[in-house]
Each structure stands twice: as structure tokens, then as C-alpha cells.
Amino acid sequence: MAGTRRVANDPLRKERILDAARDVIAERGVHATTHRRIAEAADVPLGSLTYHFEGLEAILEQTFARLSESMSVRYRAAMEAASDRREACAAVTDLICGPEYATPREVVLLFEMYAYANHNAAVAETARQWMFRSRENLAAHFPERTRLALDALVEGWTMHQAFERAPLERDMVMATVTAIAEHVS
Template sequence: MGGTRREVPNDPGRRERILDAVLDVVAASGVHGTTHRRIAARAGVPLGSLTYYFAGMDDLLAQAFARLADTMSAHYRATLEGAATRAEAEAAVVQLICGPEYGTSREMTLIFEMYAYANHRPEAMEILRTWLLRSRESLKLHFPTHVCAALDVLIEGWPIHRVLERAPLDRDLVAATVRAIVGALDPA
């Protein structure tokens, strides 16, 4: 029988559980209140596990925010891939802006934290930049580049306003705005 204990992970999924815990702690306490101890406790792992998998707090935060961006990008892409016509693509954009699945309260809290953190960390700013480019690539499934830029700003910004206003968005207004932008910038 071959193999050593080192070849078999002691706790498969631990790294991912730690990253999920980072996001949970950031959502609850903000980046400023995120500590190694809180992360380890939330993940249910020994404190030393964090330094085994990650170089430090900046690495933990960067990888956790990258995980958030990946998850949200996948949802964004799937929503747009489900559209077969231009009208369905416009409806998908409205769903991204207004629907409950994208930009949840927790996600918006994490996004605000990520923006502030990235403002002082070039590696985190690169995560945001990559996320933006992925979003626009998803929009390019249905729209030309210049329309993608305008729609992405709506998808990014309108949920922020929803949080600040503490009120649901007017879906009819959002739909009319999406149609107006698409119609004005790409009348074909």
C-alpha cells in the first residue's frame, strides 16, 4: 500500500471554506474588523491553517474578493447566456439590475468593502478591473462594445443607488432606460 498521510488532504475544501469565512467576516464586520481569529473561528479551522494556505491578511482578502468576483461574474454570464434575442438580452440586463439574485444585500456590502479596500491595494484594484472586463465580455454576447460599457455602468451603479435609497428599483424605469440606451447607441 503506497502513499503517505501528506498525499491525502486532511480536510478537503478547507481553503475554500476559509475564503467563504473571510467573506462572511467582511460582510459582518467590514475589512477593518476582519481578523485572522475571526476568520478561523468562522471557518471552524485552527488559526495556523490561515498561514498554511495564505501569505497574510492581504492575501486572504484579495483571494476572497477574487472568489466573490468569480461567483458574481458566473451569475452575470449565465443570465446573459440565457437570452436568445435582443429583447431577451435587454430583459436579462434589467434582471441583473433589479432581480434579487444579483447584487444581494450581502453582495452589495461586500462590493462596498472591496471598492474601499481596492482603493489602497493595487492587487485588489486589478481584481475589480478584471471583473469589469469579464462583465463587458458577457454583455458582448448581445451588444456592441460601446453599448456594453453603458449597460455595465447601469448594472454596477443602479444597485448601489438601491442600497443608498433603501428602496426597490422602479423596474419599468430601469427597463425603459435599458431600451433607450440600446436603441440610441445601437439602433440596428
């Protein structure tokens, strides 16, 4: 029941609120995310939100920061596992074609983050830093201009795939990634 206290001293309440905010954003969009909906989804009293956060904007900012960080960890792990450029091309292909980079739900959250970044400087900076981290993760295997092209390809193809709602042809993606890696420097 919303508004009931779960534990007298609830050290994970803030994280639960952020998890609930992520769920509300994914299901309803930023435009329909409210304190009340987040509190209900987190099963915490409404006052807990204002206790832990300065306002709804702060909740959204921290939710998107957590999203970008968790996705960056997976991106980095995929690139660190590659021992050479060929394996790095395959890893980038996997990021584009599979759930390694973003689940369908996370793609929805990314769309919401990008849209909200147009109206919130902190979220815009989160998106910008995430872009830099993504390129940095490619640095072990690719020169700077190649990193720029590949990162744009990862983002763009992920968006296209979400709207087309059809799996990508892995062979075509791999050929494209390899061509960029070989010809853009």
C-alpha cells in the same frame, strides 16, 4: 469551539477559511477583519490561516477574487440565456432589479471590495478584470459603447438601490436599458 481540529486531513479547510473571511468581511468590514476572527468563524486553528495563506492580505485578495468570479458566472448565464436584444435588455433589467446580480449581502461585499481595491493592487486588478468580463458578457447583444453604458448602469443602479433600500421601478429600468440599447452605439 474555535481552534479544534475537525478532520485529520481536511481538504476543504482552505475553502472554509475563505468562506469565513467572506462572512467576517460582510459582517464587520475589511477594516475589522482579522486572522483571529476568520479562524473563529471557520472553526479552525489560527495557524491554519498562515499554513494556507501568506497573510491576511492574501486571504482578502482570494476572497474578493472568488466573489467576482461567482457573480460573473451569474451575469454570464443571464446574458447567455437571452436569444435576442429584447431579451438581453430584459436580462440586464433583471440584473439591476432583482437578486440575479447581487444579493444584499453581496452588495455589501462589493462595497468592501471597491474600497479595498483603492489600497490593494491585486484587488484593483480583480475588480478591473471583473469589469471587463461583465462587458464581454454583454458583447453577444450590444456594441462596445452600449456595453460600457449598460455595465455602468448595472453597477450604479445596484449601489443606489442598496443605499435607498427601496425596490426599483422595473418599468423605468427597462425603459432606460432599452433607450441605451437603442441610442448608444
